[in-house]
Amino acid sequence: MAPIRICIIGLAATSSAGYKTGEWGIQHLNSLKSSPHYQIVGVCNSSLASSQKSIESHKLGSDVKAYSSLDEVVSDPDIDMVSIVVAIGKHYQLVKPLLQQKKDVLVEFPIAPTVAEVEELATLAKSAGVKALSGSQGRAHPVFRRMKDLIKSGAIGDVVFSTLNSHNALMATPMWPESQSIFLNINSGISRLHLVVGHILDTHLNILGDFKDIQSTLKTQNNKTKLVDNEGNIIQENFDITAPDTILLQGVLENGAVASFTMRTCTEPVDNTGFRWIISGTKGELELTSDPGIFHWGPTGLKLKLREFGGEAKEIDFNRGEADHLSQVSYSGQNVARVYEAFAKGEEDGYATLDDALKVHRVLEKAKLHATWA
Incomplete structure (x- = not known):
């Protein structure tokens, strides 16, 4: 070909x-x-x-x-x-x-x-x-493709509950690059809510399905920062931050399960765990944990565990035996390479379409417009 x-x-x-x-x-x-x-x-x-x-x-x-x-x-x-x-x-x-x-x-x-x-x-x-x-x-990463396969196969029965506790390190104070100030504006379309949470939500929706109803609570702990240029020189003393740094989403999925998502902004998680995602079903539970990092890049230290009720928890191998050329790409770009790989091979579960992205944008818009601000 x-x-x-x-x-x-x-x-x-x-x-x-x-x-x-x-x-x-x-x-x-x-x-x-x-x-x-x-x-x-x-x-x-x-x-x-x-x-x-x-x-x-x-x-x-x-x-x-x-x-x-x-x-x-x-x-x-x-x-x-x-x-x-x-x-x-x-x-x-x-x-x-x-x-x-x-x-x-x-x-x-x-x-x-x-x-x-x-x-x-x-x-x-x-x-x-x-x-x-x-x-x-994010959905291109082997661990998320494995999670979706396990749920689809009925490994934990019908999903009834999901909770995803996450962090991001985009601490905007005491200073922030002027070239990236758009991330701190909630109406820019690429704020911390859209960029960080949006990538996670795409993976969430891909694995568990769409939200039927969703509520949100948002908070901006630090609402001012100094903007600096690439050399660290101050460009603006008091820049207004409108994008939230603390985000809570919860709701009911279309399959009837209850799901929650939380994201806090901190540079050093106390337990050195960046993400903990537990999905509970009628027959068992899945747990995904990782080191601190960026969710949709696939952080280091990923561990996927499955426990069927009545048995012991066991760690699940999610290695797909990927092509050698994928390992030639740096960590931050490997999932980009996986998207291209999945598209070229016709593996539709390995990449998102604009229809998929539209679902995420709609959830984010609802979360923004109808949020309770702390």
Whole structure:
């Protein structure tokens, strides 16, 4: 089978030691370079010069084309798929023309600032008959695919209860990078609520199904911070933080089970456990624990346990025997690589679509609009 010819929109020329705004496209690049299922055929940035610089910097070769505009990408018949890894405010205007011209797309999550825009794009993808993927990559991790398989097989019977206790380390005080201030604005579409909780919710919904009803309690413990530039110089003394740093969601799932989700912001969990997820059924329980980290990247120290009532708890192996090229990608980008791998192999349980993302956006919007603020 011929490789999927793909173009990346939003590829920085250089990579910093830590995460820096605008550099996530490099994770997509590394995932695609290591895969035998894809051929990178183009790069499109804000200008032709920027596209050429990225191609040269990453030594992609003369057969990779530099594009100066979206129109060139849309009209090129030699492109099968496009990855969109830019600021959320540009997603809608980039994705829509690509879907209209029947290009498969992968767009980073969150998909767009408003639910209405996500709805329009999901509907357009369906009417165009193309594959439109969401970058909510948590569900691609082997441990979550294993959990879903166990529940589907009836290993714990009918699910009656779920509780997921989590943390995130996005502590916004005493200072915060000005380039990432959008994460602290609840109305930006990519706040801590949307970015951190959204990725977790996608995995939650994929494993347990949709919420029939949901309630939320939100709190912003620290509502001011200093914005600094990349060198640590203060840009703004008193920046207003509106995105919550403490989040409680609970409700009833469509299958009748009761589910809760909590997230606190702290840099060092007391028990060194980043996530603890317990799913209880009529025949047994599952428990997933991990070290501190980022949920949708698949933190280290993952342990999955199953206890059938009347028996002893046992640790479950979730190794899928993955392809060697996936291990060539750094930890932070491995789930991105898994999404591409699942898509290329037609494994629909390994990636999210825009329809899946729309469900998450709707839950988040309801949580935001109808929240009780502590």
